[in-house]
Amino acid sequence: MFSVGRREREEKRTKSMIRCQIKQSGAGRGGASGREHQHHRHHHVGDGGAVFETSYASYKMGTPKGMVTGGVIHKSKGTDEVERMKAKGESQTGAIAQGAETPLWTMLPKDLIEKVFAFLPLHSLFQARCVCKCWKSVGFSNNLVKLRAEAPVSPPYFPVFLSKGEDRRWCAYDHVQRKWLYLPPLTFLPKEAKHILAGDGGLLCLSESPSTALNYVCNPVTRSLKRVPSLSQDYEPGITHMVVNGKSQGFKMIVTLTHYLESTHVFESRKNSWQATSCLPPHFLLWGRRSSAYCKGFLYCVALEIGGMNMEGLIAYDVNSGVWTDVHGLPRGMRDDPYVLSCGGRVLVVAAQKNTNGRLTSIRIVEFEPVSKRFLEVTEMPQNVMLDVFKCRGGWKPVAFGDKICVASKKTLSVAVYDMVRRSWHELPKCPLNTKVDVATFCYGPSLQSLQ
Structure with missing residues (x-):
């Protein structure tokens, strides 16, 4: 106190x-x-x-x-x-x-903003464009497109399911977020561009039907469209494959025309013209569901010998020199519905066998070694996975990227995935589309790739 x-x-x-x-x-x-x-x-x-x-x-x-x-x-x-x-x-x-009064981002140099934007996910880049006029101009600059082509990109989406309805919806699976994504609708395309022939680097090749030559190239993200100069319509197109060069911001389209000696034509976007190259070796035609895979400068396809032993084999096209290589015979049991895939720098062949009722009995995967010219066994789909994915008869298509191979069913909209690192099979959630669909044989990665 x-x-x-x-x-x-x-x-x-x-x-x-x-x-x-x-x-x-x-x-x-x-x-x-x-x-x-x-x-x-x-x-x-x-x-x-x-x-x-x-x-x-x-x-x-x-x-x-x-x-x-x-x-x-x-x-x-x-x-x-x-x-x-x-x-x-x-x-x-x-x-x-x-x-x-004076936002800090307005004081940043333009080249620094472009380098930051180059590493943003595409949806984040679209949001950044809405911040201010300065960021909007940077988001549409040509230099940013070049920087994004050189920067590391996220894995593409696959498999891709395409709706056959007039709504032109399509969706793909994102293996990073582990969910299905609805992609931008293709409603901006003309009505005659109905069928998607190929795709790469965020671009799509389209035609009126699978049996007609390609007419358009588009980028669904930028909603840009380009009409391709017409090619000879005398023969039905065989294989159509697109290769995008991100560094040069250009692309090539390789098309084979179906006749006795299948001729090969290459379209270069920089020149905006077609060039005829070599033909397949004598007495051979492209086979195997017209599938193709690009790996380390070569385009791999399946060829069938006409007459003689009717041998099916793997053939490669050198994109730089424009010359086809020799045919290498496929192993036994791999000659029914073969598909060629490129997965992590490796060339794979996926083939299925069916019983007399047309139901799938097995799906095998083998790897082709370009140096030794040999085929090595990779895996075979387990029977329990096959029963879950292919519950009834229906078409199937495989697609691969990185270390994963997806085998999709067009009938059940189910997908089985083989992980080449873990060497195990698992199933994906069912595709959310509820209409008749087709399965694309390419992966789709959204990009700002130009059509020049």
């Missing part, structure tokens, strides 16, 4: 001395100025000119005993800290207010 009473007396004495100092200061400067000075927070006392704090709360925070010396009240250590905190807060508030 004694200490509390003593503290109260000290506080009262200090208050009275403060009031006396204020009155003396007001009397020396005039009544009006003195009264006005009482409302100020800081005052000059006597001739010493020392600054002090009249706030009792500040004094109570840390005023030690014996603070009043020589008629001057000095600021305590606690009061100094309060002053510094207040000054710091005022400076930060001013900076925030100034930043609100």
